[in-house]
Amino acid sequence: MIELKRAGFSYGGGAILADVDLHLTKGSFHFLTGPSGSGKSTLMKLCYQALFPSAGTIKVFGKDVRAMTHDDIAIIRRRIGVVHQDCQFLDHLSLAENVLMPSQVSGRDLNDDLQNMNQLLNWVGLTKQINSLPPQLSGGERQRAALARALILSPDVILADEPTGNVDWEMGQKLLNLLIELNKMGKTILIATHDMNLIRVAKPQVAARVLRIQDKRIVAGGADL
Amino acid sequence: MSKISQYWQIAQDTLSGDQNADRVVPPSGYTASLTTFVSFAMAFLTVFALALFLATGRLADRWATELAGTSTVRISAPAGQMDAQAKTVLGILETTPGIASARLMSEDEQRRLLTPWFGVDLPMDNLPIPSLVEITEEGVGPDVNGLRLRLQAEAPGAILDDHTRWRRPMVKAAQRLRLLGGLSIGLIVGSTIAMITLAAQAALSANGQVISVLRLIGARDNYIAKAFVRRFTIRAFLGGLIGSLIAMLFIYFLPAVAEEGAFLTGLGFQGVQWLLPLFIPVIAAIIAFVSTRFAANSKLQRTA
Ligand SMILES: Nc1ncnc2c1ncn2[C@@H]1O[C@H](COP(=O)(O)OP(=O)(O)OP(=O)(O)O)[C@@H](O)[C@H]1O
Ligand SMILES: [Mg+2]
Numbered sequence: 252m253i254e255l256k257r258a259g260f261s262y263g264g265g266a267i268l269a270d271v272d273l274h275l276t277k278g279s280f281h282f283l284t285g286p287s288g289s290g291k292s293t294l295m296k297l298c299y300q301a302l303f304p305s306a307g308t309i310k311v312f313g314k315d316v317r318a319m320t321h322d323d324i325a326i327i328r329r330r331i332g333v334v335h336q337d338c339q340f341l342d343h344l345s346l347a348e349n350v351l352m353p354s355q356v357s358g359r360d361l362n363d364d365l366q367n368m369n370q371l372l373n374w375v376g377l378t379k380q381i382n383s384l385p386p387q388l389s390g391g392e393r394q395r396a397a398l399a400r401a402l403i404l405s406p407d408v409i410l411a412d413e414p415t416g417n418v419d420w421e422m423g424q425k426l427l428n429l430l431i432e433l434n435k436m437g438k439t440i441l442i443a444t445h446d447m448n449l450i451r452v453a454k455p456q457v458a459a460r461v462l463r464i465q466d467k468r469i470v471a472g473g474a475d476l
Numbered sequence: 477m478s479k480i481s482q483y484w485q486i487a488q489d490t491l492s493g494d495q496n497a498d499r500v501v502p503p504s505g506y507t508a509s510l511t512t513f514v515s516f517a518m519a520f521l522t523v524f525a526l527a528l529f530l531a532t533g534r535l536a537d538r539w540a541t542e543l544a545g546t547s548t549v550r551i552s553a554p555a556g557q558m559d560a561q562a563k564t565v566l567g568i569l570e571t572t573p574g575i576a577s578a579r580l581m582s583e584d585e586q587r588r589l590l591t592p593w594f595g596v597d598l599p600m601d602n603l604p605i606p607s608l609v610e611i612t613e614e615g616v617g618p619d620v621n622g623l624r625l626r627l628q629a630e631a632p633g634a635i636l637d638d639h640t641r642w643r644r645p646m647v648k649a650a651q652r653l654r655l656l657g658g659l660s661i662g663l664i665v666g667s668t669i670a671m672i673t674l675a676a677q678a679a680l681s682a683n684g685q686v687i688s689v690l691r692l693i694g695a696r697d698n699y700i701a702k703a704f705v706r707r708f709t710i711r712a713f714l715g716g717l718i719g720s721l722i723a724m725l726f727i728y729f730l731p732a733v734a735e736e737g738a739f740l741t742g743l744g745f746q747g748v749q750w751l752l753p754l755f756i757p758v759i760a761a762i763i764a765f766v767s768t769r770f771a772a773n774s775k776l777q778r779t780a
Contacts, residue, residue: 301692321697321776328694339689343502352500356695400693 252277252312252408252439253298259306260293267293269467270307275408275441280434280457282450283443284472285464291443292336294464295412298441299331300324329357332401336412336443338393340385347372347381350400357404364403371399374429376422390417398426408439415449423449431457500695501686501703507679511708514671515715515760518664523723523753525664529657530752531743536650547617549578549609553633561631562607568626569611574618581608606633665763672764676708676771687779701772708768709761716760720753 253275260268267290275281275298283291296302297309300316309316311327319327340349347368354364372378375395380388388396394417401409409430415423427449434440434457444450453459463472549569553561562580569578581589586608611618620638627634680687690700727744745752 299692325691325694325696328692333692335692339685339692341500341502341686341689344499348499352690353693356500356690356693356699358699404694 254310255297255304255307256309257307258297258304258309260290260297260302261305266305266467268297268464271467271469273462273469275439277407277439278434278437279439280431280459281441282453282459282461283441283464284445284447284450284461287445289464290467291464292412294469295333295336295410295441295443298410299328299333329353329404330407332404332406332409334394334397334401334409334411334414336416338397340393340396342385345382345384346377346388346396349385350396350403353400353404359404367405368399368403371402375399375426391419391422394418395422395426398429402433406438408441409433410441412443413445414442415444415446420448424452427453428456498703498706500690500700501679501683501707507675507682508707508711511672511675511711511764512715514668514675515712515757515764516719518668519716519719519756519760520723522661522664522756523720523727525657525660526752526756527727527743527745529654529661530745530749532650532654532657534746536647536654539647539650547611547613547636547638549611549627549634549636550606551609551631551634552604552606553631555604557633558607561633562609564631565609565627565634568623568630569609572618572623572626574613574615576612576614578609578611581610665759668760668763669767672708672712673767673771676704676768677775679704679708680772680775684779687776697773697776701769701776704772705765705768708764712764713757713761716757720756724750724753 253273255271255273258268258271258273259266271294273294283294285291293302297304298311300311300319303309303316312330314323341352344352350368350372351361351364354361369378372381375398377392377395377399380392380396385393385396394414398411398414401411411430414430415426418426423446430440430442431453450459450461461472462469464470549565551558551561551565566578566580569575586605589608590605620636624636627636687700724745730744
């Protein structure tokens, strides 16, 4: 679904990533770990075209990202659910409207997705906050809302950057279980996280590969878990 | 042509777009009221400029037609010399450049001209009525002073009467004023485009975060642009409508001045011309639509 070949990236200064090879095949489950500032978020952004590689090639759904127009990217993002690390919302709209927003911008009938939204908010435990504005939510609530929004269009690929960073252990496990469920339904999943315990919990339930960013490259990790 | 129909299509679905789509852009403060105000003020000014344009146009046309072919030569001579002098005058006029034709008016015609003043049973035969030669000018007209001298020398009873000539500079002034009115409308349109473009750019910059969130969740540039364009279009239309209506009221209730102020009373609309200012809000909306669309497209094109 997403394939990086010898991909490199720099923000203008030194390289953040170099010679990265990564292939997210359909139905795969990956964890991405690495120290803070190692480039996890950067790699995620390369996967959903918020950034473009300075070297190598990246193909998403078989298409080279360099040949993509803005419209192509918009269409791709409807097939990739993204949980941004700093969860961006439209602050003047309610939680419900924000979660439904991907459905609205893609021109779908909102009524079709209403039930879906209620179910998702129920799953992530935000039924009571449905009419709150995003700035009124706690950090963890925002993360859960971002996950609900990422799932509303039932995308083929889910890229979650620290989805459990601000929630308690129990909620973290609940969210993990949700992602594992989705993986069993055939979704491709990539989770960036610091939380080794989370990976430890996941391992017995799902055939997950653990990747680690080390010295700008991706290496296999998690052998110690 | 296909470009136009393409724009028409975009215009249609911009205006018919769902209400929800509007809400994705927060109700931004000052750029919104700025657009409405600019459109209001510009529409107000345009109505007056338009009134000036139409009124001076009417005036110039009327004066110009009154001028054309209205000079006359009046011949007062003892009965015996009348015919001879008339012949001489016609001969002179025929060879004068700037004169298309000259014609001696018949007695009947003269009687008709005088009837309003003296009544029907005017005993023309007993009165020393001068003969009149009607001149139709061409181009810039004859050299008046030269013609006067020649007439004086060869037909002492003939007097060139160009009483309408004094209006010539006024026709010119009226035409200038019309040009000024047209120019003002052009400048108003230009400033409206500039100001709405600036307001749209400000709104787009202020909402950079909104734009990036919308993109993150898969909104196309067209969808994002539409949310902005729709707002600006509607605001420009409303501002323009209010501005035009208020200006029309002002013009409608302009105090009527008597004949000597004909120029002032002329400043207004006549008949179907009253419909013209109603196009102003539509034009304001079109200007806002196109300017915002351009501003949004270039901004969205530039930012990844
Ligand atoms: N917009 C930017 N411009 C310049 N440098 C940046 C930018 N964003 C990130 N960086 C740098 O790139 C490096 C990698 O950042 P990134 O956000 O990918 O790290 P991360 O692995 O996600 O860290 P964390 O675990 O703290 O989220 C960091 O050194 C950071 O300072
Ligand atoms: Mg990060």
